[in-house]
Amino acid sequence: MRTPDDILDQIRTRYDNNWRDWLVIPPGALSFSLAPPTAHTIAHDAAAVATWLRTWREWAHDHATVHMRTATRRTLIGTQQIYTHVDLHSVDSLVALIPDLAKRWYTATQRYSSISVLVVPQEQLKPYLAQIAALDDYDFRLLIRVTQWFTKNPKSGLTIRQVPVPGLHTKWLARNRSLVLALLGLPQLSEPDDDDLDVRDLDALGLRLLPTSIDIILTDPEDQRSLGGLRHIRAPLAEIAGLWLRPRHVLIVENKQSALPVPDWPGVVVIHSLGNFLDALAAIPWITSAQAWYWGDLDRAGFTLLSRARTRLPGITSVLMDRDTLSQHIELAVIDPTGRIDPPDSTLTIAERETLAALTDEGGQLRLEQERIPWNYVNHIFDKVLRGLSR
Template sequence: MTAHLLTPSDAIEKLHRQVERKWPAAVCADLGVGDPVTFSVPLRPGVSTGTAVARLGYAAWHEWHMRWREFADRHPGVQIVRKPVSVQGVKGDYPATLVADLDAAAALVSATAPPAVDVARARALASSLLFTGAILTPATLRATCQLGADDAEVLLSAVTWLSQNPDASAWTARQLPVPGMHTKWLDTHGALLRDVAGRDVRDEVRPRPAVLHLTYADPEHAASGRRRHDAWTTGDTHDIAYRPRIVLVVENRDSRLWFPPVRDTVVVEGGGKAAAALLADVPWIRAADHIVYWGDMDADGYAILNGFRAALAEPAPDGAPPKTVTSILMDVTDLHRYAAHGVNHDKGGRPIKASPAVLTHLTEGEAAAYDTVATAGPAPFRRIEQEAIPLTDAATRLLDVLPKLLP
């Protein structure tokens, strides 16, 4: 360790990092959860003898000592632990360690930088968590404090509701009658609720059956005059009009509704990440000879493909074997071909963000395209929407890949 002297500003910077790291444990300890926490910063590491002082220089030592004397006068609530050192043959007590509790440390830090935590709010939330019977740990407290006021209130209401309702199987996740909880709150905050409540209500609620919207693309079926569009619900007795050899999953409704005729094919509307994963357990999709995916060329589109492919790579709950998923119009060559349709803003005019997600189930060509649109660096564009690509191109590409898929 190199001997050196910390100035008050140096010490406060180190204290800031400690507060950011340890404040949840300190708040919990104040309420009897965990061991007491103090914040301390050595002020002269490696400097405990007169020889060490001489190496640093007496002028530097004196200036440092005066600065800490002034600091102590300005901050009487902060403890400066002093230890003896003999300097030029004279023994005296000099600052050695800055010690503070959470309140004093937070006050010191907030004077020079944005506060790491609102201590009063953290204590109030910690007390409320304990009052509701929640599991209070530094991790759950930190996560709770990161919520907005409304979401934190819903979390507390949810913990209370769960303590009063040991069985949640009568409701779906969106039907839970928790005061203040909107229908999608659990999608975002379910993991935190699990950690503070000690049970995962997402595993208890009544599952929502998958509802698939599909289009019959087979030309012979269309010529029969029967319905072209249909819906299929898991667990129902209704069956589809014919068993397809080819299932094409698309991301957007327009692409499904108006897909051109292709023999032995059913076009299914994927409907996003969660819905695409549910498709993997649909028996007649698994039973198809070939499963093909086509989505937007953007971070979400590739994430959906990645998740869909990963889900189908595992055996189904009913024992059906894994299946391979092929994509169309999602290769890096397609990205360049349709680059004129690339956009950088979403429908609300907001810039489309990069994605740090690592997708391990993409082909080399798909991964190159994903890296292009999802990179954290400059990108030519962030999205090519599926609807911008002519459906005739998609049908042609599907027919092009089928000979490679057919046995």
């Protein structure tokens, strides 16, 4: 014999499993069996059955949207009318029994009404309804405005920053790309990423890439002379890739502050401040003929970037990202305040993974920023690895 709480649990489960389908095709009456007592139970446990019936009678009195279905049981002690089912004539009457479901259903129906005017196959839209319903009101309104703009301008050729939709920015579109593409009826071409838009997504939306500049430092005096004495260069990726450079070593430095003090070194080019734009490494042809080194912060983010760089450029070797560097400068480390956990690609070496594991402290994850390491130590290591390989 099921209690009202049992039925409310069943209602919640049925709602969670079916609400997306109900938005598309509203169901008819909804019924829930009470697993009513048998004639044997009525005859042998009349007191428990009477209490059960009274509980349901009082509950039904307090919930006007329900209809209690009844049946008559013939027993050894006479006939007994019992409740058998809770019947609800619509989804609205069902969610009225549970306030938080009523709120969720109201949001879902209102938002579905707003997006149903878009010409999108229902089966393509269905997997994203939960995400759409979970958006806050601001993001949902922005989603509609963005979708309407791209519907009217499918091949604008603009950059994302030029799209004239108030409130739209690159990170918002990156976070919500799957919803925008779904509402436009376009295929999902890339894995979601909170920070970066894939070029395939931009193509699908009719957008073009932002002009991307790369920062390099020419530490070889010969390279400097060939380019009119320039040492520090910031230029679009295509122009950097087209430079006539043939370095023996390419040093990829995570932060600008750590790259600027690098002294002149014959045969060395420094690339710095790439951040997550690591696809650039595979687009610069003169890197592939050089020995590539990567120097980043000794923290979780630094090792994640290292692993992603090696995914693009398998020959990269890390430098100053080892246990010795960490142990000798551990007093300069601080607790990582970001709290983010970005798992690295599978390209880290065993030694690198051990160093990453060593960053775990009782107080949290440690961060040793590269610019905090004394420059005399950095220069000694560079002298050791660069001279060692150039012999």
